[in-house]
Amino acid sequence: MCAAGQVNRMDRSTIAAVATPLSPGGIGIVRISGPDAVGIALSLFRRGRDGQPLSRGSIDSHRVYHGYVFDGPDLVDEVLLVFMLAPHSYTMEDVAEIHAHGGPAVLATILDLVLDAGAEPAGPGEFTKRAFLNGRIDLTQAEAVADIIEAASLAEVKSAAATISGRLKQEILSIRGLLLDLLAGMEASIDFSDQAGEVFDQEDASRVLLLDVLPALDRLMERHRAFGRGGREFDVVIVGAPNVGKSTLLNRLLGYERAIVSDTPGTTRDLVDGPVFLGGRRMLFTDTAGLRDRAGDQVEKKGMDLAARALERADLAVFVVDAAKGFLQEDMDAFARLSPERCIVVVNKTDLPGAKGFSLPPELSKASRVVRVSALYGYGMDELEGVLVQMADKLMPAPGAGVAVPNARHHASLVACRSAVFSAARALEESVPVDMVAIDIKDAVSRLDEIVGESADAGLLDAVFERFCVGK
Ligand SMILES: Nc1nc2c(ncn2[C@@H]2O[C@H](COP(=O)(O)OP(=O)(O)OP(=O)(O)O)[C@@H](O)[C@H]2O)c(=O)[nH]1
Numbered sequence: 001m002c003a004a005g006q007v008n009r010m011d012r013s014t015i016a017a018v019a020t021p022l023s024p025g026g027i028g029i030v031r032i033s034g035p036d037a038v039g040i041a042l043s044l045f046r047r048g049r050d051g052q053p054l055s056r057g058s059i060d061s062h063r064v065y066h067g068y069v070f071d072g073p074d075l076v077d078e079v080l081l082v083f084m085l086a087p088h089s090y091t092m093e094d095v096a097e098i099h100a101h102g103g104p105a106v107l108a109t110i111l112d113l114v115l116d117a118g119a120e121p122a123g124p125g126e127f128t129k130r131a132f133l134n135g136r137i138d139l140t141q142a143e144a145v146a147d148i149i150e151a152a153s154l155a156e157v158k159s160a161a162a163t164i165s166g167r168l169k170q171e172i173l174s175i176r177g178l179l180l181d182l183l184a185g186m187e188a189s190i191d192f193s194d195q196a197g198e199v200f201d202q203e204d205a206s207r208v209l210l211l212d213v214l215p216a217l218d219r220l221m222e223r224h225r226a227f228g229r230g231g232r233e234f235d236v237v238i239v240g241a242p243n244v245g246k247s248t249l250l251n252r253l254l255g256y257e258r259a260i261v262s263d264t265p266g267t268t269r270d271l272v273d274g275p276v277f278l279g280g281r282r283m284l285f286t287d288t289a290g291l292r293d294r295a296g297d298q299v300e301k302k303g304m305d306l307a308a309r310a311l312e313r314a315d316l317a318v319f320v321v322d323a324a325k326g327f328l329q330e331d332m333d334a335f336a337r338l339s340p341e342r343c344i345v346v347v348n349k350t351d352l353p354g355a356k357g358f359s360l361p362p363e364l365s366k367a368s369r370v371v372r373v374s375a376l377y378g379y380g381m382d383e384l385e386g387v388l389v390q391m392a393d394k395l396m397p398a399p400g401a402g403v404a405v406p407n408a409r410h411h412a413s414l415v416a417c418r419s420a421v422f423s424a425a426r427a428l429e430e431s432v433p434v435d436m437v438a439i440d441i442k443d444a445v446s447r448l449d450e451i452v453g454e455s456a457d458a459g460l461l462d463a464v465f466e467r468f469c470v471g472k
């Protein structure tokens, strides 16, 4: 299957973009792809500061050349240059990569020089789009490139890697193969209708549809339902009565002073958040205004409204109580807003002498996981992090390594495919003429083709590649 044949609009321009983030970093890469990629890169590159050029005839593919980029007589940066000659490149075109220092100004300067030398600026995902149009990857693999960039967990990285390696494509193609075999039998029986019984067994066909094709589609759709939220971080909101140590806990989890801490109740008013990578996934912790019956002023009231809304969106609440103060009515009021199975109760300030006799109401300790900590001194934080990871694994399960997960677009096509297959199976049971059944099967096949990009039109491709970053 070669998508390039179908979407025959490969233009022969040479494109270029900065492929790395435009922020300070050790290395930044300007990537060039197309027929003039080699010539353009060579025109800017010198092997030594004295200006000795590299000749086209002497370059090897996939070899790293050390040298300098010049803007006319002026040295711009010391770089490494790599050529990946067609068809052995990401895009299957000639590709040149200039590995420069990772400063936004130097990368913008080099990109400008490349564009002045004749390249056009690449659009979002245009390198990957070329890889697709040139038939190196199918559409599921192309989309998984964006997924791996956006992944919020190790499990999602591994799942996207499985799709990039072609696992989803294989699963789709094997279902497609079953349908095409049926279609071949049906078409033969239409051509030789007087011997139909010999060529095409309706019962057999219906068995294949109901016992092989439908369950295979259902398995893929179920995987989307279970894991299809790709790229989303695990959202944890820290709540509790004022002054119990929520902001101190946030700072302790993040490892730096993100939120203001003070012994005045009602200190935090706005939402204050920060990400942490825990147990192989990205978690976003949000500190909130303390919840109490009566707010001190309008600003505190707004803060409490924001906290309530953050709580509704969150995957998990960390409910903090002050062990030295004991469990008060305001704690009970705050807890009443939570769902206990999506909550960890953190008993804080256990370092204080007054914390010794603290106990939780039994309805709380039975309903939720409880961890005792001192956010101020860091006691109990390992245990808290362990419980956070366990809760995240339970509440937002991740696909196993190597499991390719269909995305929302794939899922929509699978739903349409399933309904065509189902209608074909029903038609077979009702002995509808075979040529009518074949129409449903063809429809089902075309739905699978949409997924891998075999029948992709320009609108679909634009929608798919829109979400990519420039340079990929
Ligand atoms: N001894 C002790 N003091 C703590 C601990 N955690 C927080 N504190 C103190 O408790 C006070 C309140 O801490 P914050 O983190 O500001 O409390 P908060 O829950 O964010 O308060 P609001 O934003 O007002 O709702 C500060 O004086 C902290 O230093 C702890 O584990 N042990």
Ligand SMILES: [Mg+2]
Residues within 6 Å of the ligand: 246, 247, 248, 259, 260, 261, 267, 268, 287, 288, 290
């Ligand atoms: Mg606070």
